[in-house]
Amino acid sequence: MTQEEKYKIISDDFIDLIIEYNRNEKLLNRYTNSTSHIINTRYAIAYVPASQLTDNFVYQYGYNTLPYCYGLTSEKSLEASGILKLRRVPSLNLRGKGVLIALVDTGIDYTNPIFRHADGSTRIVSLWDQTINSQNQYPEDTYFGTLYHSEQINQALSSTSPYDIVPSLDENGHGSMLAGIAAGSEVPASEFSGVAPDSELVIVKLKEAKPALRQFLMIPPDVPCYQENDILWGLDFVLKEARRLQRPMAICIGFGTSQGPHDGTGPLNNTLSFYADFPGISIVVAAGNEGNKRRHFFSQIDSAIGYSTVELNVGPNESGFFMELWGAMPNTYSIEIISPDGERSGRIEESIYANRKYDFIFSNTTLLVDYRIIETHTGEQLILFRFKHPVNGIWRFQVYTRGDLKGSYHIWLPMGNFISNNIYFLESTPYTTLTSPSDSFSPIAVTAYNPANNSLYLEASKGYTRTGTIKPELTAPGSNITVPILNQGFGDSSGTGLAAAHTAGIAALLMEWGIVKGFYKRLDSVEIKKLLIRGANRESSLKYPNRDWGYGIIDLYNVLNVIRGRFPDSF
Structure with missing residues (x-):
């Protein structure tokens, strides 16, 4: 370029x-x-x-070339995770000093005092805003956005008009919220403290997805939505910053998608797993909030019948949506669609790749169907459905299988606000609802609970992956907790993104102990994951691992108990 x-x-x-x-x-x-x-x-x-990007694009070039679209996963936690107890041990007053925490998200309110040192200077070492175009002030080889270092941010903070110098804003607030949970300074009057308040921050503000991709997938134009390739650029930048500064880094991923095979493959998943194995790098990913949304369907097909039926409710006045069917090898799958008024598409036979358009005359609905019997990343069969102006009512899909083994398949609707709450499966399953990239192999996947009553967050996505990999591995506070909000105040919020930010802060504390203080120099995501699993709190009445809680609730104090022997209960 x-x-x-x-x-x-x-x-x-x-x-x-x-x-x-x-x-x-x-x-x-x-x-x-x-x-x-x-x-x-x-x-x-x-x-x-x-x-x-026409209606036959998938037929011509495949589905895997289009960037997936990612949405946000968040809508008195320190004591619950053993952090305050650990701070009371003088020799182990871990606060994240010497460690970087990175967020690739909606940006940050850099003027908020919780992101400053005691002397008023910024704790942000670099901020790449992908939405502000510059002639040449972008990270090397990226060619877009604007990069601000701490010197420029401090100059802005000392000005009466800071945004004239560094005009980067977090209009959404999600990135500032996660950064605050992971690394915000203590605010005793509001009973708030980030997990690692002495750490420093590397921030990427993502630019939003382009209109053509949104329109192809029928994602509403006013919903926060981010392209996979821009996230890949953001990850590349924060890793280079860690190398440049020669410091350990915890990376928080607070977004997700229901696109893809849900097996940990794909460009973003592969990249995260690759980076997560680097010494001094820890990557934490939110599990998602799709467990209670009725957007996942699973079925095994009885060979005596030869097909199974899926029923999908569509509410009134819907403009369009997409969904994906992933069929397990070695069988192949075909479908027939029946509209709410009984109009039938006829059985669409298997094909190596095919593109079909169906106009349902009585309902004025257009349905586009793409078959890929051998999807590039997985080798599994993908059937992509795109509905335009679907009539309301119950749509039925008869899914047929051919092969000498029992066939099985999953169907996923889009996540979050990418789709209306009035579109859902009548016989859904809450399991295998993890959003990608929490299904990546090496990063730490985290779900959320309410530390006030030890209950799992109701909306939390549940495991495992489509291929049976144990995800999520751990549970952290993420339901009804105090968070920083826009206008530099505080409020309550919930979501697995909050749990991921909390866990990223904990990872930073472990890297301070292990790498900065020299007790365990080669810590990476997998090593940190194993330590957290060993120290997790587990309920005696439950079997672990399980699809809801993973291996249990994170307890950092107990992790170091396991490693170094028992500490005194109080000092």
Whole structure:
């Protein structure tokens, strides 16, 4: 990519495609009128005219090239996790000193006092705002956004008009909330403290998804939505900052998607698992809030019958939505769709890849169906449905299987506010509802509970992954807890994103103990995960691991008890 071509990154006239090129640059020339932009040795982005994203795009190029769209996972926790108890041990007053905490999210309110040192200077070492365009003030090789270092932020903080100097805002508040939970300074009057209040921050404010991709997936234009490739760029930046500063880093991922095979594969999942194995890097991912939304369906097909029926409720005045069916190998799958008024599509037979359009005459509904018998990342079968102006009522899908084994399949609707609450399965299952990338193998996947009554957060997504990997591994405070909000106040909030931020702070404390203080120099995500699992609190009446709680509730004090022997109860 040249300086002259960089406008395509932010232009709505171009869409972004993820190419797994593995250093074979010939693969980057697959698309007409495209410009390539290499992220790393495995993945690159191709920018192509948005006019190429037509209804038969998946048929021509596959589903895996389109970036997945990610939404946010959050809507007196320190004592519950053993952190305050640990602070009362003079030799182990861990507060995150010497450790970086990174968030790739909606940005940060850098003027909030909870993100400053006692002398008023910023605790943010770098802030990359992908939404502010600059001529050349962006991270190396990215060609977009604006990078601000602590010197510029401190200059802004000393000014009467800080946003004239650093105009980066967190209009949503989600990123500031998670940063505050992980690393906010103590505010005794509001009974608030971040988990690692002496750590410093690396922040990425993501730019929102382009209109063409939103329209293709029928995601409402006013819902926060972020493209996979922009998240990949953000991760690449924060890792480079950790290397530049030669400091350990805990990374909090507070977003998710219900797109994809739910087995830990795909560009973002693969990248997270790769980075999570680096010494001095810990990655924590929110499990998602889809456990109670009725947006997941699972079925095994009785071979004597040959098919199973899915019933989907669609409310009135819906403009459109998409959903994905993933069928397990080695069988193949075909479908027939029946509208609420009884109009039938006829059985759509299996095909290696196919694109079908159905106009339901009586209901004025258009349905686009794409088959991929061998989906690129998994080898499993994918059937993608896209409804335009669906009539309200109960839609029925008869799913047939062919093969010598019992067939099984999952169907997922979109997550969060990407879809109306009036669209849901009549016989849904709350399990296997983890949002990606919490299904990634190496990062720590965390669900949420209410420490006031030890109850699981009602909306929390539940495990395991589609292939049976144990996720989530751990549970942390994330229901009805005090959080920083916009306008520099405090309020109550819930969501597994809060639990992920809490756990990222705990990971920072462990890295302070292990790497900064020298007790365990090679800590990474997997090592931290194992330590947290060993020290977790478990209810005697439950069997562990389980799909709701993972291996139990995080207790940092008990982790160090397990490692170093018993500490005194009080000092």
